[in-house]
Amino acid sequence: MNRRWLAYPYVVWMIAFILVPLFMIFYYGVTKDDGGQIVFTAEFIKKTFEPIYFNAMAKSFLYAGFATLICLVLAYPLALILAGKAGKSSAMLFIFILPMWMNFLLRTYAWLTLLETNNGVVNTLLRLLHLPSINILGTPNAIILGMVYNFLPFMVLPIYNTLVKIDPYILEAAHDLGADSFQRLIRVVFPLSLPGVMSGITMVFMPAVTSFVIPNLLGSGKVNLIGNLIEQQFLMTYNWGFGSAMSLILMIIILLAMGLMKRFDKGNLEGGAGRW
Amino acid sequence: MVKKGLERIYLGLILLFLYAPIFTLMIFSFNDSKSRAKWGGFTLKWYQSMFNDPIIVKSLYYTLTIALISAVIATVIGTAAAIGIQAMSRKRRETIMNVTYLPVLNADIVTGIAFMLFFIGIGLKLGFSTMLLAHITFNIPYVILSVLPKLRSMNKYTYEAALDLGATSIMAVRKVILPEIAPNIITGFLLAFTLSLDDFVISYFTAGNGVSNLSITIYTMTRRGIKPEINAISTIMFMAILILLLTINKRREKAVRKEKY
Amino acid sequence: MKKLLIVILAGVLILSACSKGPETDTSKPYAGATLNIYNWGDYIAENTLTRFTEETGIKVNYEMFDSNEIMYTKYKSGAVDYDVLIPSDYMIEKLILEEELVKLDFDNIPNSEYIDESFKGLAYDKNDEYSVPYMWGTVGILYNTSMVDEEVDSWNILWDEKYSGQIIMQNSVRDAFAVALKKLGHSVNSTSKAEVDQALEALKEQSPLVQAYVIDEVKDKMIGNEAALAVIYSGEAIFTADENEDLAYAIPKEGTNLWFDSMVIPKSTQNQEAAEAFINFMCDPETAFNNTDYIGYSTPHKEAKEMLADEIKNDPAAYPSKEVLDNCEVFVDLGQEMTEYYNEKWNELKASLN
Numbered sequence: 043m044n045r046r047w048l049a050y051p052y053v054v055w056m057i058a059f060i061l062v063p064l065f066m067i068f069y070y071g072v073t074k075d076d077g078g079q080i081v082f083t084a085e086f087i088k089k090t091f092e093p094i095y096f097n098a099m100a101k102s103f104l105y106a107g108f109a110t111l112i113c114l115v116l117a118y119p120l121a122l123i124l125a126g127k128a129g130k131s132s133a134m135l136f137i138f139i140l141p142m143w144m145n146f147l148l149r150t151y152a153w154l155t156l157l158e159t160n161n162g163v164v165n166t167l168l169r170l171l172h173l174p175s176i177n178i179l180g181t182p183n184a185i186i187l188g189m190v191y192n193f194l195p196f197m198v199l200p201i202y203n204t205l206v207k208i209d210p211y212i213l214e215a216a217h218d219l220g221a222d223s224f225q226r227l228i229r230v231v232f233p234l235s236l237p238g239v240m241s242g243i244t245m246v247f248m249p250a251v252t253s254f255v256i257p258n259l260l261g262s263g264k265v266n267l268i269g270n271l272i273e274q275q276f277l278m279t280y281n282w283g284f285g286s287a288m289s290l291i292l293m294i295i296i297l298l299a300m301g302l303m304k305r306f307d308k309g310n311l312e313g314g315a316g317r318w
Numbered sequence: 319m320v321k322k323g324l325e326r327i328y329l330g331l332i333l334l335f336l337y338a339p340i341f342t343l344m345i346f347s348f349n350d351s352k353s354r355a356k357w358g359g360f361t362l363k364w365y366q367s368m369f370n371d372p373i374i375v376k377s378l379y380y381t382l383t384i385a386l387i388s389a390v391i392a393t394v395i396g397t398a399a400a401i402g403i404q405a406m407s408r409k410r411r412e413t414i415m416n417v418t419y420l421p422v423l424n425a426d427i428v429t430g431i432a433f434m435l436f437f438i439g440i441g442l443k444l445g446f447s448t449m450l451l452a453h454i455t456f457n458i459p460y461v462i463l464s465v466l467p468k469l470r471s472m473n474k475y476t477y478e479a480a481l482d483l484g485a486t487s488i489m490a491v492r493k494v495i496l497p498e499i500a501p502n503i504i505t506g507f508l509l510a511f512t513l514s515l516d517d518f519v520i521s522y523f524t525a526g527n528g529v530s531n532l533s534i535t536i537y538t539m540t541r542r543g544i545k546p547e548i549n550a551i552s553t554i555m556f557m558a559i560l561i562l563l564l565t566i567n568k569r570r571e572k573a574v575r576k577e578k579y
Numbered sequence: 580m581k582k583l584l585i586v587i588l589a590g591v592l593i594l595s596a597c598s599k600g601p602e603t604d605t606s607k608p609y610a611g612a613t614l615n616i617y618n619w620g621d622y623i624a625e626n627t628l629t630r631f632t633e634e635t636g637i638k639v640n641y642e643m644f645d646s647n648e649i650m651y652t653k654y655k656s657g658a659v660d661y662d663v664l665i666p667s668d669y670m671i672e673k674l675i676l677e678e679e680l681v682k683l684d685f686d687n688i689p690n691s692e693y694i695d696e697s698f699k700g701l702a703y704d705k706n707d708e709y710s711v712p713y714m715w716g717t718v719g720i721l722y723n724t725s726m727v728d729e730e731v732d733s734w735n736i737l738w739d740e741k742y743s744g745q746i747i748m749q750n751s752v753r754d755a756f757a758v759a760l761k762k763l764g765h766s767v768n769s770t771s772k773a774e775v776d777q778a779l780e781a782l783k784e785q786s787p788l789v790q791a792y793v794i795d796e797v798k799d800k801m802i803g804n805e806a807a808l809a810v811i812y813s814g815e816a817i818f819t820a821d822e823n824e825d826l827a828y829a830i831p832k833e834g835t836n837l838w839f840d841s842m843v844i845p846k847s848t849q850n851q852e853a854a855e856a857f858i859n860f861m862c863d864p865e866t867a868f869n870n871t872d873y874i875g876y877s878t879p880h881k882e883a884k885e886m887l888a889d890e891i892k893n894d895p896a897a898y899p900s901k902e903v904l905d906n907c908e909v910f911v912d913l914g915q916e917m918t919e920y921y922n923e924k925w926n927e928l929k930a931s932l933n
Contacts, residue, residue, distance in 0.1 A: 052399030120332055147544075262793065
């Protein structure tokens with residue numbers, strides 16, 4: 043029996059449930075009902091490139107990009123520290139994942155309580171310490187903060203998982219060959235952790251780009267990101283064609299970006315830690 | 319020693335960041351005012367009235383049930399898939415992985431509506447089963463994404479060595495591969511469970527027949543404002559899981575210590 | 580660890596097997612029937628559904644939505660056969676125009692006589708054939724008397740630079756445009772692109788002064804003294820005034836939006852009589868009172884209103900005078916083209932903010 047067969051239940055499931063939404067957005071995104079007949083049309087795709095919508099998409103990528111970067115910068119040292127403690131207690135890891143178990147909307151509302159300008163908790167404390175207040179709600183910074191907050195655990199987990207299983211002998215070998223801690227980190231540990239980093243980036247960037255709750259609550263409704271616009275097309279203007287077209291373009295752009303990332307990763311880790 | 323200190327400070331800061339909103343919510347679950355903007359005094363009344371609203375109770379029940387079942391099934395299918403995918407030729411693997419990423423790439427609303435149309439199309443009435451199927455579907459990619467990196471960086475020769483030593487495929491998988499990736503499987507399961515707990519849009523469009531989950535209940539309250547009982551329930555859920563995890567961890571530590579001797 | 584999981588799983592399965600099926604007590608009129616009811620979130624007293632099932636034997640599958648549009652999307656898809664919907668005015672009109680609703684048999688809804696006459700013949704259901712009002716209210720300005728020392732009687736105050744950064748608007752295309760349109764003296768249902776463009780200009784002009792465009796966050800912001808002025812629904816205003824004594828509610832002289840959430844029966848219903856029994860039950864004085872008491876919004880039910888405390892009955896914010904009401908407009912459906920136009924302009928507004 044071949045291991046490959048283990049994947050087949052999934053493949054069947056995939057065809058049914060994953061390709062269907064894909065088909066739907068293709069169908070709605072490039073066709074329209076022209077007096078009873080279904081014809082191909084590029085009007086929805088073209089509309090996506092109109093300034094308002096295109097800028098919203100660009101902005102979404104920008105904010106999500108920053109958020110992902112910040113997540114990576116914060117999560118990597120965290121994962122390193124936790125991986126170092128791995129033997130002693132994995133409860134540590136769980137404690138960092140635990141916040142995800144409280145409803146996302148509730149936690150975002152809680153940030154409002156913390157960040158309100160006049161009577162928010164943070165500003166009240168700052169005022170007590172005679173420090174200047176922070177007026178962050180309604181600015182892009184608040185949105186990025188919200189994204190980082192909500193998606194940080196998604197970045198920590200996969201990186202931690204790959205770090206923990208790096209064969210300690212490799213680290214010893216590097217040390218024996220004269221590498222100091224820093225060199226070891228850059229030239230041995232980091233490359234070995236790349237699959238985890240890639241996973242993390244995938245799991246953070248995507249949902250960040252399409253988030254609509256965070257811009258509404260933390261952005262004080264002043265920013266329309268692509269998630270808001272797509273939601274609007276499906277629910278307010280019932281223009282499913284346009285909503286689908288936007289989703290389609292989004293998906294293609296991201297796939298292209300991922301394709302580029304794969305080049306980065308190519309051949310890097312086939313065989314991984316056990317090359318000896 | 320400085321390093322240890324710095325590490326501690328860093329951990330502490332991140333913990334503070336992650337838990338600030340959670341502590342805020344927990345504190346406000348004892349607030350004698352319905353508003354998040356003012357403190358009305360300490361009270362336990364929300365914990366008492368929590369179970370008075372049948373809608374909240376039902377939502378909680380379905381939330382936990384669907385999250386648990388969908389996470390288990392997604393983990394099984396996802397892990398099997400990851401193992402199988404790892405063994406495939408590069409081309410096939412890349413195609414499948416690209417398709418796996420797709421649900422992650424789509425805005426929730428697109429996925430939600432697409433599922434709804436799909437279920438209508440195959441004549442399946444919305445209800446428990448449709449929500450379950452939807453949850454399993456969006457969970458599986460995350461399980462695969464958790465397990466696959468470890469499989470990729472795992473020593474591929476140990477599996478072959480096991481086969482050489484006389485194990486059947488199944489035995490080799492069970493005794494060699496699974497233990498190696500066990501932590502990743504658990505991670506995948508936890509991720510799936512978490513995602514399931516939190517999902518609104520997809521659940522909304524695949525729910526029916528009186529089935530609702532806590533996320534739907536919470537999100538649909540946004541026009542009116544979120545009831546403090548929700549804070550109470552969330553606090554209890556959170557504490558319950560925290561205690562559960564700490565207990566499991568203690569038992570594991572005990573087991574590990576026993577092994578050492 | 581494995582054992583624990585198995586125990587949990589088993590527990591869950593047992594629980595699901597134990598859930599009760601519908602009552603088949605034949606002494607009750609509709610025993611064994613099930614209704615699919617679709618209503619706003621947190622918009623019914625906690626005991627109403629249980630009381631209903633006890634009295635009639637009908638099991639209720641209760642679903643909730645947080646916007647008319649998301650309700651419409653799910654309803655229209657045919658995914659669930661709903662028996663009763665409780666949408667807002669303009670959405671009801673849209674459903675009527677699309678022939679989605681059935682005409683009510685008022686012989687089965689005798690309690691509808693309790694609905695106040697002034698709520699008959701509403702714009703979206705002129706002949707009262709399809710709907711029975713459930714809750715209503717107005718949209719107005721909530722202001723903090725310690726931050727605003729002048730009289731608040733016009734929408735213009737929301738454009739006053741004195742209150743820069745202290746103004747809160749609704750994050751909803753129709754509600755925001757309604758304010759601008761009224762300020763300019765137009766109808767909230769304007770189908771003139773020129774007028775809508777004017778409203779957009781007004782909103783753009785206002786935007787540097789606006790602290791936030793929000794939905795329910797307006798309550799906590801005002802209670803927390805974060806802003807001086809806000810556009811808010813009357814029901815929410817009453818709640819905030821209770822929590823913060825400095826807050827007061829005013830309906831501007833230019834007029835405002837009068838809104839209704841009413842009960843309707845869509846044609847997907849499998850049991851119209853049972854659905855009508857539900858609507859009748861909701862119009863029963865005790866139920867109507869429980870609902871308005873719990874929700875805190877204004878009720879169109881004469882008896883229920885009588886049962887309310889004086890301070891609520893006589894509160895002009897909750898129950899404004901006929902004069903004020905006559906100056907109000909109810910939303911109507913704008914039609915596909917204008918709906919798209921309004922939304923495009925709304926997107927333009929948001930795009931201009933940064």
